[in-house]
Amino acid sequence: MESAEEVLEGLKEAIIRGNRKGALELLQRSLELKVDPQKIVDDYMIPALNVVGKRFEERKIFIPEMMIAAKSMQACLDVIKPLLPKEEGKKKGVVVIGTVFGDLHDIGKNLVVMLLENSGFEVIDLGVNVPPERFVEEARRVNAQVVGISSLLTTGDPYVKKTVETLRASEIGDRIKIICGGAALTPNFVYSIGADSYAPDAASGVSKIKEILQIDS
Amino acid sequence: MDPYLVTFLPSHITLKAEREETILEISRRAGVDIEGPCGGRGRCGKCKVLVKKSKGISEPSEEERQILKALISSGYRLxxxxxxxxxxxxxxxxxxxCSEVRTNKGIKGGFPKLRPVSFVEWELEESDIKACPSKEEIILRGLKRKGFKREAKVELELLKGLPPLHELLEKRLIFVLLKDGEILKIAxxxxxxxxGIAFDIGTTTIGGYLVDLMEGxxxxxxxxxxxxxAFGHDVMSRVSFSMEHxxxxxxxRSSLLECMNKMVEELCDQIDIRPDMICEGVLVGNTVMHHIFxxxxxxxxxHAPYRPLTTKAIRLRAKETGLFLSETGHVNLLPPKAAFLGSDIVAAVLATGIHKRKEPSLLMDIGTNAEIVLGNRERLLCTSAAASPAFEGAHLKCGTWSMPGAIERVEVEGGGQEIRLKTIGGLTPKGICGSGVISALASFLKAGLISKTGRLSHKIPSSRLREGEEGLEILLYKGEGGEEVVITEKEIGEIMLAKGAIKAGIQVLRRHWKGEEISQVTVTGSFGASLGPSDLKEIGLIPLGVADTIKTVENAAGIGACMALLGVRKRKEIERIVSMMEYVELSQDPEFEELLVEGLLLEGA
Structure with a gap:
């Protein structure tokens, strides 16, 4: 019979490879073997996602594989989350995120949300078609350090600008960090409208947020 | 500031500029073609030009440095x-x-025999004149006498060109052309x-059809x-342009009209007629083109909630729109269904007749966006899936439009030892177009040289597989001058995303459909029809369980537009199709994201 270690390594590998069915089976087996759920998440699942993120940054894998891996991760998280003790641990930071007003696309943004949550951030996802004022209200309400704005369509540019301006003009304007990302945006535009950072894709979104908050890992 | 001169080589076009402007803006005014696929955002790098000399030019932007790298020092700029x-x-x-990118080939036929116009003539009588107080009623009385039963209407414009009554009485004959009760011409x-003329206005290509209305x-x-x-390759960058300038x-609008009027002339030259012999026009196209016209x-x-200004059919005097047809001619804009479902797909439904069949059919127009219709005579579900410009070969490192010299087929033999390329026009390869990329993926998959997750296999001979700037890539062609055509793993990823989105769109419609399985698949659009049906199956674009045979029709939208040209009845049918169609919004469908991820893999399942 295989050892718990083998099963757990298999689980990690299955998530990396995006084998959702396999990952779920191995997760089930790990739980049957009475492995501590927290240990499964901290020592195998999150490291698996980190491997995926790293490979993506190194251009070893690309968006489809990352999405497939992320989906396997999500499926496992859905199973294991109820088994985890209520989290008391300190969060790395609070991020309010949403798709800009006028845009209904959210696949990229959802990926960022998942990656952030698994990197220890508290994420408040405002969904799609978010008016500038809502970003401000929510960021203020939850005392966020970072606001993330996602925009897929090139026609979203004026609203990205408006959102950044509205945030800057608000009372939290001088302490909030703003990061923008999505297919339509360019670094020049993002910096010219007064945002703090630009992320070309989901994986770099997480590292850029860590960068602007000066978090090391 | 002082005016200054800008010269474009090799055409030697010089013009005066009076304020600070980008090279692209000046080139548009000069009528010099520079490609601008991304709409001037500094993302795609396709508008690269060489600055020979300049007395005043901005410093390279961050975008330019990123894209051009070492080329900047040799004077290249975006x-x-x-x-x-x-x-x-x-x-x-x-x-x-881009002026070299001319699709000179005509549009392939497969046209149904259209019902021609009917033709009425009668002799004008003194009694007609006595009985009627106006020229209009005289014509209507004549029609009635010829057994024309329905209430007819005469466009007053048509009467303006008619000689005075006393002259008509001398010759006595009146000729009227009718189609479904609509008077086209009186003489x-x-x-x-x-x-008649029909246009299918696409974002990339405009199709034009001259129809002999007497012969049908x-x-x-x-x-x-x-x-x-020049204002951007994809439709959204044009929308941005309209909002930002x-x-x-x-x-x-003027760029579109100029293009269409030129096409009218070219079409007339083809068969040696004059534009004023064209009395009727029908326009179909995506909703952005419809609105621009x-x-x-x-x-x-x-912007959400994405609503067109109208979804009704519109009939206008041609001359009011700026399209030069007959003085009394009309233009009909067929109705769009939604912001992302234009009258083109509606016309394609008319042409393929899926709204009349008992068995369910799937109809797809594949391009940068894919419009998908699933249905039968009882119900039509439709949606639009944002594929990606990558699907059409744009935004790819070696991507190009389907122009002469573009690789359109790729065949692999001997485990990748031999790669056979077929280019449009049989020229030396200049790049690869969308159908070439899809064909390459299908062949590599078949040969086991690419995994279903889109990774290039190390079984590919090392002479062809290499590490590029953006990860692994495969070398398809290397010319004597060192010019190369490659496909990168990253690009394969983009194609997979596009394919996944289209497949997920089909799956969402199937889940809403809940009825009998699809018995017929038709792929249309100038890009869609260029794809090999077996390639589409190989990469897994068509879900399993759906009809085995895939039919391609090159220009279903154009055929539909021609059909609508020949009468009110077909135009009414179009309106019925629009009201039958139920729009399913993908981005708000809870299952879409899940289905997209499922549909990413390159496999037939």
């Missing part, structure tokens, strides 16, 4: 980024010149020939690149 303020000479690299002489046949056809390409919409603002098409 036309959309570099701002001029003094005398400058610019050379446009040959390979980038005192026998009408020899009368034509397509007399000539033509495809031309949409001149608006005060005269944006006007510029887009009509001068409608585009904002509502770009």
């Amino acid at each position: 036309a959309c980024q570099a701002v001029l303020r003094d005398e400058t000479t610019i050379s446009i690299p040959k390979a980038e010149k 005192k002489d026998p009408i020899q020939k009368i034509y 046949q397509v007399a000539g056809s033509l495809a031309r690149p949409n001149a608006q390409r 005060p005269k944006g919409l006007t510029l887009l 009509l001068g409608f603002p585009l904002k509502d098409l770009a």
Whole structure:
């Protein structure tokens, strides 16, 4: 019979490879073997996602594989989350995120949300078609350090600008960090409208947020 | 500031500029073609030009540095980024010149026999004149006498061209052309020939069809690149352009009309007739093109809740729209269904007749966007899936439009030892177009040289597989001058995303459909139809369990437009199709994301 270690390594590998069915089976087996759920998440699942993120940054894998891996991760998280003790641990930071007003696309943004949550951030996802004022209200309400704005369509540019301006003009304007990302945006535009950072894709979104908050890992 | 001169080589076109402007903006005014696929955002790098000399030009932007890298030191700049303020000479690299990208081939037929117009003639009588107080009623009385039962209407415009009554009485004959009760033309002489014109206005290509209305046949056809390409390749970048520039919409509109009027002339030359012999026009196209033609603002098409200004059919005097047809001619704009489902797909439904079949069919127009319709005579579900410009070969490192020299087929033999390429026109490869990329993926998959997750296998001979700037890539072609055509793993990823989105769109419709399985699949659109049906199956674009045979129709939208040209009845049918269609919004479908991820893999399941 295989050892718990083998099963757990298999689980990690299955998530990396995006084998959702396999990952779920191995997760089930790990739980049957009475492995501590927290240990499964901290020592195998999150490291698996980190491997995926790293490979993506190194251009070893690309968006489809990352999405497939992320989906396997999500499926496992859905199973294991109820088994985890209520989290008391300190969060790395609070991020309010949403798709800009006028845009209904959210696949990229959802990926960022998942990656952030698994990197220890508290994420408040405002969904799609978010008016500038809502970003401000929510960021203020939850005392966020970072606001993330996602925009897929090139026609979203004026609203990205408006959102950044509205945030800057608000009372939290001088302490909030703003990061923008999505297919339509360019670094020049993002910096010219007064945002703090630009992320070309989901994986770099997480590292850029860590960068602007000066978090090391 | 002082005016300054800008010269474009090799055409030697010089013009005066009076303020700081980008090279791309000046080139548009000069009528010099520079590609601008990303709409001047400094993302795609396709507007690369060589600045020969300049007395005043901006410093390279961050975007330019990223894209051009070492080329900057040799004087290359991005036309959309570099701002001029003094005398400058610019050379446009040959390979980038879009004027060479001419789809000269006509549009392939497969046209149904159309019902021609009917023709009525009668003798004008004194009693007609006595009984009627106006010219209009005289004509209507004559029609009635000829057994024309329904209430007819005469466009007053048509009567303006008719000679005075006393002259008509001398010759006594009146000739009227009718179609489904609609009067197309009235004359005192026998009408020899009368034509209609149909346009399918796509973002990339415009199809034009000249139809002989007396015979009910397509007399000539033509495809031309949409001149608006200089304002951005994809439809959204044109919408942005219209919003960001005060005269944006006007510029887009005049560029479109100029292009269409040129096509009218070319089509007329083909069969040696005059534009004033064209009395009727039908326009179909995506909703953005529809709005641009009509001068409608585009904002509502770009922002949620994405609503077109109207979904009704529109009939206008041609001369009021700026399209030069007969003085009394009309233009009919067939109704769009939604912001992302234009009258083109509606016309394609008419042409394929899926709204009349008992068994369910799947109809797809594949391009940068994919419009998908699933249904039968009882119900039509439709949606639009944002694929990606990558799917059409744009935005790819070696991507190109389907122009002469573009690789359109790739065959692999001997485990990748031999790669056979087929280019459009049989020329030396200049790049690869969308159908070439799909064909390459299908062949590599079949040969086991690419995994279903899109990774290039190390079984590929090392002479072809290598580490590029953006990860692994495969070398398809290397010319004697060192020019290369490659496909990168990253690009394969983009194609997979596009394919996944389309497949997920089909799956969402199937889940809403809940009925009998699809028995027939038709792929249309000039890009869609260029794809090999077996390639589509190989990469897994068509879900398993769906009809085995895939039919391609090159221009279903154009055929539908021609059908609508020949009468009110077909145009009414179009309106019925629009009201039958139920729009399913993908981005709000809870299952879409899940289905997209499932649909990413390159496999037939």
